[in-house]
Amino acid sequence: MRTLSVSLVGGFLGVAAMAASSNITFNKDVLPVLQKNCQECHRPGEVAPMSLLTYSEARPWAKALKAAVVTQKMPPWFADPKYGHFANDRRLSPEEVEIISAWADNGAPEGDAKDKPAAITFPTGWKIKPDMVIEMPEAFVIPAKGTVNYQFIRVKGNITEDLWVESAEMRPSNPKVLHHGKVWVLPPGSKWMEDAVLGKPYEGVEARRNDQFDGNDILGKFNPGLGAQSFDIGGSAKFIPKGSDFVFELHYTASGQITSDISRVGIVLAKRPPATRYYLSPGTPAALNLVIPAGDPNAEVVAESVVGVDSIKLAYIQPHMHLRAKDYELRLIYPTGESQVAFKGKWDFDWQLGYDLKEPIVVPKGTRILTIVHYDNSANNKFNPDPQKTVYWGPQNWDEMQSSFLGFLIPANTDISQVLKASGPSLKPRPQSGPGPSLSMVELPK
Numbered sequence: 001m002r003t004l005s006v007s008l009v010g011g012f013l014g015v016a017a018m019a020a021s022s023n024i025t026f027n028k029d030v031l032p033v034l035q036k037n038c039q040e041c042h043r044p045g046e047v048a049p050m051s052l053l054t055y056s057e058a059r060p061w062a063k064a065l066k067a068a069v070v071t072q073k074m075p076p077w078f079a080d081p082k083y084g085h086f087a088n089d090r091r092l093s094p095e096e097v098e099i100i101s102a103w104a105d106n107g108a109p110e111g112d113a114k115d116k117p118a119a120i121t122f123p124t125g126w127k128i129k130p131d132m133v134i135e136m137p138e139a140f141v142i143p144a145k146g147t148v149n150y151q152f153i154r155v156k157g158n159i160t161e162d163l164w165v166e167s168a169e170m171r172p173s174n175p176k177v178l179h180h181g182k183v184w185v186l187p188p189g190s191k192w193m194e195d196a197v198l199g200k201p202y203e204g205v206e207a208r209r210n211d212q213f214d215g216n217d218i219l220g221k222f223n224p225g226l227g228a229q230s231f232d233i234g235g236s237a238k239f240i241p242k243g244s245d246f247v248f249e250l251h252y253t254a255s256g257q258i259t260s261d262i263s264r265v266g267i268v269l270a271k272r273p274p275a276t277r278y279y280l281s282p283g284t285p286a287a288l289n290l291v292i293p294a295g296d297p298n299a300e301v302v303a304e305s306v307v308g309v310d311s312i313k314l315a316y317i318q319p320h321m322h323l324r325a326k327d328y329e330l331r332l333i334y335p336t337g338e339s340q341v342a343f344k345g346k347w348d349f350d351w352q353l354g355y356d357l358k359e360p361i362v363v364p365k366g367t368r369i370l371t372i373v374h375y376d377n378s379a380n381n382k383f384n385p386d387p388q389k390t391v392y393w394g395p396q397n398w399d400e401m402q403s404s405f406l407g408f409l410i411p412a413n414t415d416i417s418q419v420l421k422a423s424g425p426s427l428k429p430r431p432q433s434g435p436g437p438s439l440s441m442v443e444l445p446k
């Protein structure tokens, strides 16, 4: 009877049946799951608090491992599976969740040593073979305790000809303390940080960014477990104009000891100029006019931009908000009036995750890109620094943002200042009363 149900209903019940017979062991079943899904972060020197390389390391955490995977707290991934498919999807399969649960429930046995898969060797250096490395000229010192504000450091480029970049990898020298980071391309003539002293760290310079469309592009990023990023989607590459400098944006967290970090970005150059450029919008759409009333548990804020050029595709979505945001939706409204939710998901400030669309979406000229976010500014939000405060746009964690880094594939000769234009609610003055701008201010197709 049992064999029959297993063969009819497939793998999932098969595993449940295995669990019932308490066959599941660390060496045979659990370790392969940890190797594939957890060890990139859960090993010495990486971001997670404990190592999960061996049985003796993992055993004391058996119940916590079960809780983390059953609640989907781990691995970190916030996309609602009802919308979109993503190439970098980290979710476990139901079978993998069941393996960890059953193992924890059955006393977390080690099993037979001969069942143990070979240990994974993680590369200690670059994952790409960089043709060029750009690095911070001096180490940044991170205090033992307290909050470290975002740091922005302008770094000399020495770029003597136009470059096309196939892939990039940002690497801190000290991954324990770099929570996340970005390296921006600062093309010649850009106003952002134009008067910055090279190599000197500035705080919150983001606030002084003159214009969203200053030619800035994001070259490389660091997030825990992210690794290298390829810009080659069907032959596309990232552009660095001759004469560019770079801005390192760094979010450090204190580790209990005084430490320091030198972050760098390595790039692999494309062999020839590509037909398609991979361009990352520098935080657009954006609700610069947002208002979140004090105590509001569910304040809605929308932002909108319109696609201003032909023949482009949306390939990547990375929401960016601060501590009060709860969720994020990106909706496309096509010139035909049809609409599509390209992404919907929960928000967690600790993980600035980005989502690679499995199939880039064609967004014709005139397509409206609407982003919809809800904030919890009540005392029930444990991350809320001050529920008594009405919140506006600003660079610090206690201010808010509603913005998006969107990756587009565009014809190589496109004028990037024309790719996205703020529109609709994003052009209106800040709402005088209540949260917003809200969806009720947006003209939606019938």
Ligand code: HEC
Binding pocket: 033, 034, 037, 038, 039, 040, 041, 042, 047, 048, 049, 061, 064, 065, 068, 069, 074, 075, 076, 092, 224, 225, 350
């Ligand atoms: C991208 C990096 C990353 C990956 C992948 C990852 N973790 Fe974590 N994990 C972390 C970090 C960072 C923390 C500590 C911060 C937190 O709890 O969010 C953590 C915390 C935990 C905790 C403690 C939770 C608590 O409540 O204290 C458990 C248990 C855990 N992870 C299990 C797992 C398991 C099991 C996997 C794989 C199925 C996994 N993690 C994959 C980074 C990661």
